[in-house]
Amino acid sequence: MDVNKIVARYPAEMDNLLNILHALQDAHPLNFLPEENLKVVARYLNTTLSSVYGVVNYYTMLSTKPRGRHIIRLCHSPVCHLMGIGSVQEYLQKHLGVALNEPTPDGMFWVELSECLGICDVAPAMTIDHEPYGYLTEDDIVKIISEIREKDRSAKPDQPADE
Amino acid sequence: MAKENRIVLKNLGRINPESIDDYIAAGGYGSFRKALGMDPPDIIDELIASGLRGRGGAGFSTGLKKRFTSDACLACENRYVVCNADEGEPGTFKDRIIMENDPHIYLEGILIAAYSIRATKGYIYIRGEYVRSIRRTQKAIEDMREKGILGRKIFGSDFSFDIEIKKGAGSYLCGEELTLLESLEGKRGYPRIKPPFPAEKGLWGFPTLINNVETFGCIPAIVDRGAQWYKKLGTETSPGTKIFSISGPVKRPGFYEVEMGTTLRSLIFDLAGGMREGKEFRAAILGGAAGTFVDESMLDFGMDYDGIKEKGATLGAGAIIVMDKTMSIWEMLYSILRFFEHESCGKCVPCRVGSTHLLGLMKQIKNSTGGTGILKDRIVQQAELMEKTSLCPLGQSHILPVRSAIRYFPELQ
Ligand SMILES: Cc1cc2nc3c(=O)[nH]c(=O)nc-3n(C[C@H](O)[C@H](O)[C@H](O)COP(=O)(O)O)c2cc1C
Ligand code: SF4
Ligand code: FES
Numbered sequence: 001m002d003v004n005k006i007v008a009r010y011p012a013e014m015d016n017l018l019n020i021l022h023a024l025q026d027a028h029p030l031n032f033l034p035e036e037n038l039k040v041v042a043r044y045l046n047t048t049l050s051s052v053y054g055v056v057n058y059y060t061m062l063s064t065k066p067r068g069r070h071i072i073r074l075c076h077s078p079v080c081h082l083m084g085i086g087s088v089q090e091y092l093q094k095h096l097g098v099a100l101n102e103p104t105p106d107g108m109f110w111v112e113l114s115e116c117l118g119i120c121d122v123a124p125a126m127t128i129d130h131e132p133y134g135y136l137t138e139d140d141i142v143k144i145i146s147e148i149r150e151k152d153r154s155a156k157p158d159q160p161a162d163e
Numbered sequence: 164m165a166k167e168n169r170i171v172l173k174n175l176g177r178i179n180p181e182s183i184d185d186y187i188a189a190g191g192y193g194s195f196r197k198a199l200g201m202d203p204p205d206i207i208d209e210l211i212a213s214g215l216r217g218r219g220g221a222g223f224s225t226g227l228k229k230r231f232t233s234d235a236c237l238a239c240e241n242r243y244v245v246c247n248a249d250e251g252e253p254g255t256f257k258d259r260i261i262m263e264n265d266p267h268i269y270l271e272g273i274l275i276a277a278y279s280i281r282a283t284k285g286y287i288y289i290r291g292e293y294v295r296s297i298r299r300t301q302k303a304i305e306d307m308r309e310k311g312i313l314g315r316k317i318f319g320s321d322f323s324f325d326i327e328i329k330k331g332a333g334s335y336l337c338g339e340e341l342t343l344l345e346s347l348e349g350k351r352g353y354p355r356i357k358p359p360f361p362a363e364k365g366l367w368g369f370p371t372l373i374n375n376v377e378t379f380g381c382i383p384a385i386v387d388r389g390a391q392w393y394k395k396l397g398t399e400t401s402p403g404t405k406i407f408s409i410s411g412p413v414k415r416p417g418f419y420e421v422e423m424g425t426t427l428r429s430l431i432f433d434l435a436g437g438m439r440e441g442k443e444f445r446a447a448i449l450g451g452a453a454g455t456f457v458d459e460s461m462l463d464f465g466m467d468y469d470g471i472k473e474k475g476a477t478l479g480a481g482a483i484i485v486m487d488k489t490m491s492i493w494e495m496l497y498s499i500l501r502f503f504e505h506e507s508c509g510k511c512v513p514c515r516v517g518s519t520h521l522l523g524l525m526k527q528i529k530n531s532t533g534g535t536g537i538l539k540d541r542i543v544q545q546a547e548l549m550e551k552t553s554l555c556p557l558g559q560s561h562i563l564p565v566r567s568a569i570r571y572f573p574e575l576q
Contacts, residue, residue: 013349014348014349014350015329015347015348015349016349017349018291018329018330018331018332018346018349019328019329019330021332022291022330022332045349054351055349055350055351058334058351058352059331059332059333059334059352060332060333060334061291061292061332061333062332062333076498077253077452077498077502078253078254078448078452078484078495078498078499078502079253079254079410079411079484081494081498082411082484082486082490082494082495082498083410083411083412114292114333115251115253115333115335115502115505115506116251116252116253116254116255116335116502117292118250118251118255118256118259118290118292118293119256119259120253120254120255120256120408120410120416120482120484121256121408121409121410121416121417121418122416123410123411123416127292130292130294131294
């Protein structure tokens with residue numbers, strides 16, 4: 001990924017900060033914002049690294065820690081909670097063999113909890129790389145994960161979609 | 164049998180959301196052309212006369228808000244319109260439905276509003292999770308520019324205007340209008356003190372009109388068909404239609420646009436198909452996490468701003484979360500309070516400490532074997548204290564679900 005090129009797509013104004021951070025994070029194969037990228041952003045917007053950090057740390061969608069190739073966000077807000085996200089979470093973690101907020105050994109997946117994703121009609125719900133999945137059951141989990149693994153195998157490595 | 168009356172969602176499923184030509188063929192941007200031929204204050208008067216109230220939760224008169232923004236700081240060189248598309252309230256997903264299925268309808272509303280207050284620039288703050296809404300709105304904006312519906316001297320008038328999308332990044336509090344402005348300016352989402360209101364000092368200190376996606380989506384039809392037509396829909400003090408989002412163990416969870424005043428029973432049992440096989444209705448939470456629990460005694464009351472307020476409930480942004488008899492009120496309230504605790508920004512003590520304390524008290528109730536009356540009193544006291552002393556509306560929200568949960572379901576099990 002060419003950090004400078006991505007950043008340059010946006011006028012150098014502070015109100016573009018979140019748009020820029022999203023673009024950089026989505027372009028990174030491990031879906032996070034390394035310090036060297038934040039430095040580029042700070043320089044570009046003529047602000048300090050610490051103020052950029054301050055913003056990144058405030059927002060739950062942004063991460064300064066390496067995550068995984070695919071980000072799974074399970075909604076545990078009230079509707080999904082009541083509709084049984086707990087057992088989906090348990091099953092998914094067992095299936096992938098991971099705890100929350102850590103990558104699978106092959107770096108393919110990262111599971112985190114999120115608040116309401118705005119797809120409560122299909123609760124219990126999750127997103128994988130921002131794509132919504134709802135009415136989740138254990139069978140769905142197995143299918144969805146194997147489809148993604150399959151797709152990755154046939155694609156060339158290290159070429160994440162830009163944005 | 165209740166029926167939907169689709170006004171904001173009139174094009175849903177009938178047009179390709181990515182085709183501006185489809186939208187125009189369905190009469191789109193006709194209201195904006197009509198507005199351009201009117202005097203801006205007349206548009207505002209029409210909106211005031213229509214009785215349209217903000218669909219983002221507070222239910223404030225949309226027309227009056229425009230008048231305040233239009234009248235503020237006449238010497239200011241900038242004046243902004245901001246569309247609140249942050250939609251973070253659990254149980255709410257109606258703005259997403261509008262943005263994904265007919266982005267031009269709310270963009271047309273933004274244009275009319277902008278012209279009526281002589282705004283210089285528009286921003287749409289969309290939550291970062293809504294990637295399809297962002298993509299569709301972005302495509303719509305690009306198509307508008309190409310057709311000269313955005314840009315300099317639109318349709319040969321004196322009105323020049325452009326719109327930009329700003330992404331949120333996962334913070335419920337950023338849906339609160341003043342916090343949203345902070346976030347839009349590229350800062351952490353800490354609330355600002357009110358007053359001043361955004362109408363006077365909003366984005367970068369300039370007069371700013373902030374409305375919800377659905378509110379903007381109501382405007383084209385009102386300009387097209389007139390305030391008198393609109394006022395006949397819904398109830399006297401809450402005219403028009405409202406999109407409700409229904410979730411939980413019903414047969415057809417989803418979104419339903421009905422006239423204000425439609426009963427909760429019609430919404431849940433007619434439109435959403437009633438409870439799923441083998442499930443029995445226990446309660447509904449109206450308005451989301453910052454909402455109120457109601458039991459079956461509320462089923463036959465009409466859903467509008469004032470009617471249900473009299474009953475101590477809220478309409479909020481139209482979330483209806485249904486619970487069945489196997490679900491625990493304690494569990495639901497706990498989940499709501501956990502959500503608030505997570506979303507507290509920590510800037511003020513009452514909310515930062517109070518929201519954690521509330522969770523502790525809830526756990527004590529769960530683990531207690533005897534009378535929980537004292538614990539419940541302490542929960543209410545804590546939430547009341549937060550309501551009185553918190554810096555921003557988030558810390559003042561806990562009392563609604565707490566009080567209603569305890570009032571309707573004294574056993575809290
Ligand atoms: C904690 C909190 C979160 C809010 N979230 C939203 C939101 O996601 N979308 C929204 O339109 N309004 C939200 N509001 C209400 C806004 O502050 C504001 O009232 C609304 O954008 C005004 O638009 P309207 O007049 O069209 O309703 C929220 C308020 C609070 C206190
Ligand atoms: S009430 Fe809560 S969210 Fe609002 S300023 Fe205080 S700590 Fe932050
Ligand atoms: S509560 Fe899970 S998507 Fe809304």
